[in-house]
Amino acid sequence: MASSSSESSDELATAVGRYVLGDLSLGRAAEAAGLSRWEFEEVLEDAGFTSLYGPRTDDQLQREIDVALDLDE
Numbered sequence: 001m002a003s004s005s006s007e008s009s010d011e012l013a014t015a016v017g018r019y020v021l022g023d024l025s026l027g028r029a030a031e032a033a034g035l036s037r038w039e040f041e042e043v044l045e046d047a048g049f050t051s052l053y054g055p056r057t058d059d060q061l062q063r064e065i066d067v068a069l070d071l072d073e
Contacts, residue, residue, distance in 0.1 A: 015040070
């Protein structure tokens with residue numbers, strides 16, 4: 001049987017990986033790791049990652065552009 005510490009480490013590693021790959025937002029990754037957004041950001045910084053803000057894919061960028069154009073009307 002795995003210890004809860006090991007399970008927590010696995011959840012954290014998975015959440016960091018999915019966040020870095022763009023599968024999860026910062027908030028969703030923090031939730032998956034069982035941490036607050038700020039705690040998760042601190043973990044990322046300690047691991048040498050910076051928080052990734054803004055669109056990460058062409059589709060995300062296009063959605064942001066569409067929203068901005070709709071605001072202009």
